[in-house]
Amino acid sequence: xxxxxxxxxxxxxxxxxxxxxxxxxxxxxxxxxxxxxxxxxxxxxxxxxxxxxxxxxxxxxxxxxxxxxxxxxxxxxxxxxxxxxxxxxxxxxxxxxxxxxxxxxxxxxxxxxxxxxxxxxxxxxxxxxxxxxxxxxxxxxxxxxxxxxxxxxxxxxxxxxxxxxxxxxxxxxxxxxxxxxxxxxxxxxxxxxxxxxxxxxxxxxxxxxxxxxxxxxxxxxxxxxxxxxxxxxxxxxxxxxxxxxxxxxxxxxxxxxxxxxxxxxx
Amino acid sequence: xxxxxxxxxxxxxxxxxxxxxxxxxxxxxxxxxxxxxxxxxxxxxxxxxxxxxxxxxxxxxxxxxxxxxxxxxxxxxxxxxxxxxxxxxxxxxxxxxxxxxxxxxxxxxxxxxxxxxxxxxxxxxxxxxxxxxxxxxxxxxxxxxxxxxxxxxxxxxxxxxxxxxxxxxxxxxxxxxxxxxxxxxxxxxxxxxxxxxxxxxxxxxxxxxxxxxxxxxxxxxxxxxxxxxxxxxxxxxxxxxxxxxxxxxxxxxxxxxxxxxxxxxxxxxxxxxxxxxxxxxxxxxxxxxxxxxxxxxxxxxxxxxxxxxxxxxxxxxxxxxxxxxxxxxxxxxxxxxxxxxxxxxxxxxxxxxxxxxxxxxxxxxxxxxxxxxxxxxxxxxxxxxxxxxxxxxxxxxxxxxxxxxxxxxxxxxxxxxxxxxxxx
Numbered sequence: 001x002x003x004x005x006x007x008x009x010x011x012x013x014x015x016x017x018x019x020x021x022x023x024x025x026x027x028x029x030x031x032x033x034x035x036x037x038x039x040x041x042x043x044x045x046x047x048x049x050x051x052x053x054x055x056x057x058x059x060x061x062x063x064x065x066x067x068x069x070x071x072x073x074x075x076x077x078x079x080x081x082x083x084x085x086x087x088x089x090x091x092x093x094x095x096x097x098x099x100x101x102x103x104x105x106x107x108x109x110x111x112x113x114x115x116x117x118x119x120x121x122x123x124x125x126x127x128x129x130x131x132x133x134x135x136x137x138x139x140x141x142x143x144x145x146x147x148x149x150x151x152x153x154x155x156x157x158x159x160x161x162x163x164x165x166x167x168x169x170x171x172x173x174x175x176x177x178x179x180x181x182x183x184x185x186x187x188x189x190x191x192x193x194x195x196x197x198x199x200x201x202x203x204x205x206x207x208x209x210x211x212x213x214x215x216x217x218x219x220x221x222x223x224x225x226x227x228x229x230x231x232x233x234x235x236x237x238x239x240x241x242x243x244x245x246x247x248x249x250x251x252x253x254x255x256x257x258x259x260x261x262x263x264x265x266x
Numbered sequence: 267x268x269x270x271x272x273x274x275x276x277x278x279x280x281x282x283x284x285x286x287x288x289x290x291x292x293x294x295x296x297x298x299x300x301x302x303x304x305x306x307x308x309x310x311x312x313x314x315x316x317x318x319x320x321x322x323x324x325x326x327x328x329x330x331x332x333x334x335x336x337x338x339x340x341x342x343x344x345x346x347x348x349x350x351x352x353x354x355x356x357x358x359x360x361x362x363x364x365x366x367x368x369x370x371x372x373x374x375x376x377x378x379x380x381x382x383x384x385x386x387x388x389x390x391x392x393x394x395x396x397x398x399x400x401x402x403x404x405x406x407x408x409x410x411x412x413x414x415x416x417x418x419x420x421x422x423x424x425x426x427x428x429x430x431x432x433x434x435x436x437x438x439x440x441x442x443x444x445x446x447x448x449x450x451x452x453x454x455x456x457x458x459x460x461x462x463x464x465x466x467x468x469x470x471x472x473x474x475x476x477x478x479x480x481x482x483x484x485x486x487x488x489x490x491x492x493x494x495x496x497x498x499x500x501x502x503x504x505x506x507x508x509x510x511x512x513x514x515x516x517x518x519x520x521x522x523x524x525x526x527x528x529x530x531x532x533x534x535x536x537x538x539x540x541x542x543x544x545x546x547x548x549x550x551x552x553x554x555x556x557x558x559x560x561x562x563x564x565x566x567x568x569x570x571x572x573x574x575x576x577x578x579x580x581x582x583x584x585x586x587x588x589x590x591x592x593x594x595x596x597x598x599x600x601x602x603x604x605x606x607x608x609x610x611x612x613x614x615x616x617x618x619x620x621x622x623x624x625x626x627x628x629x630x631x632x633x634x635x636x637x638x639x640x641x642x643x644x645x646x647x648x649x650x651x652x653x654x655x656x657x658x659x660x661x662x663x664x665x666x667x668x669x670x671x672x673x674x675x676x677x678x679x680x681x682x683x684x685x686x687x688x689x690x
Contacts, residue, residue: 033626057560063324063624087557094554095499107550110486151549151583153486183586190579219632249627 001041001068002033004256008227008245009206013045018138019171020178021163023204025197027184028212029223033249035144036061038179040068043075047176048136050125052103052118052143054086067252080136082125086148112154115162123169126176139176141166146200147183147193156192160199167203184209205230213246220264221246225256315517315563317375318346319447324624329519329565330375330448332367335647337448339617339636340590341629344567346519347560348589348621349552353572354526355596355613360638361569363453363645364594365523368567370395370457372465372521374449379467380501380522382494384531388469391525392462396451399643452643470497472532488544490532491551498522499558508562520564527551528570528584537574545580552587589621594638607650611637615647 006012024034039061042049053061062072075081084103093104103121106112126139149159163180170176182200185193201207207228213221229241245256257263321328321342328343331350337343344350350368354361372379373395381388475493487495502508507520528534528548535542559566568588572581585591596613597603608614615636622628635650 030622032622036626060624064626067626087553087560090554091499091557091561095496107554147583147586148553151546151587152553153546153550183582185579185582188578188582190582193579217630217634251625251627254626 001037001044002254005037005254006041008243008256011041013041016042016045016047016138016177018175018177020205021167021171021200021203022177022179022206022208023200024179024181025184025201025207025209026181026211027186027209029210031181031208031210032056032144033254034208034210035142035179035181036064036068037254039072039142040065040070042140042142042177043070043072043080046080046137047140048080048082048126048138049075049140049142050082050084050122052084052086052122052141054148055144057087058083058085084121106154107152110153112158114158115149115154119162119165119169122166126170126174128174139170139174141170141176141178143178143180145181145183146196147181147185150190150192150196156195156199159196163200163203210247220248221262222249223247224259315519317371317377317447318519319343321345323629326623327563328447329377329521330371331364331567332369332371332449332451333364333645333647334448334450336364336592339631339647340592341620343447344565344590345621345623346563346565348565348623349556349559350565350567350590350592351584351588352567352569353591353593353618354569355594356573356600357596357598358526358571359598360594360596360613360640360645362525363640364592365525365567365569366391366395367451367645368521369523370398370451371449372519373457373461373467374398375519376465377519377521378501378505378507379465380470380498380520381467381525382470382472382497382523383525384472384490384529385526387471388467392467392469393456395457395462396453397455397457399450399452450644453640453645454643468497468501470494486544486546487550488533488547491534491547494524495551495554495558498555502558502562502564507564517563520562522559522564522566524566524568526571527568528572528575536577536580537571538576540576542577545577548580549583549587552584556587556589585619588619589623591619592616593618608637611639611648611650613638 001013011017022038024031024038026032039049039051043065051061058072065072072081072083076083086104089102089104090107093102093107097108101117101120103118105117106115122141126141128139129135146159146163149162150156163178167178170178180200182197183193184197207226207230209226209228211224211226213224223246225245225247227243227245231240244259246259246262247254247256248262255263315327318327318329319342320326323341327346328337329346330337330343331340352361352364369379369381369392373392379392381391383391470493472490472493475497476489502520503510505520507518526532528536530537534544534547536545536548555566558564570584572584572593575581575584593616594613595616597608597611598613602608615638617631617634617636620628620630633649636647637650638645638647
């Protein structure tokens with residue numbers, strides 16, 4: 001996790017909020033550093049994490065996690081982390097037609113209607129222990145990334161249904177958190193993606209939006225981060241709070257600064 | 267990228283190896299050495315594979331794309347387990363060159379090749395690969411040795427033209443597994459037949475595979491993509507690139523080349539209409555291919571006619587599903603052909619995306635204005651940062667006062683020396 005980002009969001013691993021949906025959105029840049037941040041944050045906060053990683057392999061997250069101070073392999077072994085590796089499982093699901101349901105079995109279908117097996121997997125992974133003792137603080141669902149499901153043939157409505165079911169279970173029933181990443185296609189006119197993004201923007205409590213700089217590539221400032229706090233349950237609440245920062249990603253951390261206050265400029 | 271891990275788990279019992287490795291990992295220190303990336307089994311000692319080198323940033327295993335200039339722009343080379351997507355130029359003149367460089371590099375390095383095309387027979391593609399670049403000095407030596415039938419002196423050290431020493435010596439018949447990373451090629455010559463025959467390659471020519479029956483139900487993948495995916499998976503499994511065969515002593519890289527993916531010849535209609543029936547076929551194929559590559563020691567180059575794809579959303583999705591994306595834009599037929607800034611070049615090359623693998627950051631080049639030029643023998647990539655002197659031909663910039671006046675008089679050559687004397 002990045003301590004500067006924790007300060008900006010005003011959260012610490014000890015006082016993690018509950019029942020929140022966080023939307024990570026990136027436009028014209030790579031917002032995956034936020035996924036690494038939240039993964040390491042919740043593992044350090046002693047939460048049970050279910051990570052649906054569709055876009056990269058386990059070793060990628062593990063190596064970056066080690067730079068940020070968490071070990072995914074040991075978290076997986078002690079049961080804190082349930083990792084669904086999309087890339088490896090997709091090959092198995094596709095080429096070996098088993099009869100038992102698999103969370104990614106929508107890959108086999110031509111027009112997958114819904115993501116129910118995936119939801120069942122998440123619910124199974126995050127269900128509380130039977131003996132009543134809470135070994136972990138609260139369950140967290142992390143999805144990287146949802147736009148990929150659209151590329152695999154799932155409709156935007158089906159993905160929104162999946163998020164809705166997960167929110168009902170994880171956020172409301174189990175009092176946990178959800179963090180999802182969606183790409184913003186910008187001017188590429190991806191209608192399904194826009195539906196998904198708009199739908200999620202209205203449901204989420206916190207939106208972290210990374211954008212590339214409007215002036216183009218810069219070596220010292222990699223992009224701009226917009227933080228938007230929302231209260232979706234009270235639509236008539238006073239205006240949501242929003243902050244904008246620019247950031248530079250380094251080898252093991254990310255530094256944030258106000259717009260125009262990059263250390264390279266000052 | 268988890269290839270080494272699968273080797274380890276295949277060899278011994280899964281739980282004990284993994285837990286032993288994790289218990290020994292107290293620090294996050296990653297040993298840098300010639301090993302495949304992402305290995306969890308710390309105890310395995312991996313032999314370095316010919317034609318690869320570890321990245322200086324994170325020890326990631328890299329292979330050369332065949333163009334040392336492009337390797338440098340991509341941060342050292344192409345990472346093993348990733349896809350390099352080349353967005354074809356408008357008339358598909360320059361992208362086949364990059365494709366052939368990639369395959370030729372595989373032959374020189376001794377890698378296994380898998381060439382897939384719907385347009386040309388892979389055997390014909392291999393015949394047209396460029397020959398490795400030989401300097402005239404080396405060639406004279408070669409002729410001499412061939413005449414005299416004596417074994418070449420491989421230890422002759424060249425003091426001045428030391429770079430040519432590192433080029434593969436053509437008189438070696440057989441797999442030329444040069445230990446050097448990245449070679450130069452001569453496009454005007456064809457690769458020698460012996461090198462092709464000595465290499466291990468597999469071809470996938472779609473028209474030949476049309477009639478064979480499908481084993482898996484269609485599930486929205488076009489027939490061509492499905493057969494190709496099965497073919498690739500077969501080769502990876504049978505030749506042990508995914509570590510499923512721990513008995514294989516010598517590890518090698520599989521270089522996959524897919525030409526014109528997405529074109530109508532593959533049975534896909536994304537290049538024909540905007541609202542196509544099977545718009546997910548290509549993206550699903552790319553995702554499954556990515557899954558195959560990440561779990562094996564292979565690297566893939568795909569050329570795609572993205573300028574023909576009508577639906578921009580698909581291009582965005584394809585870009586997100588590929589790791590490295592390089593776009594070629596040739597000047598033929600565009601107004602840039604007559605632009606004096608571009609008169610020395612044949613087109614622009616755009617590095618659209620570089621992956622951040624095992625890392626938060628990537629090695630992006632600072633310069634984004636890159637152009638390419640196809641010379642008679644070489645394909646070169648250069649920065650467009652030329653300063654042009656605008657104005658009169660002999661105009662000099664930094665002159666002191668009186669000299670400026672003297673040279674300014676040159677504008678009127680018909681005035682005699684009488685005038686010049688006058689100013690002095």
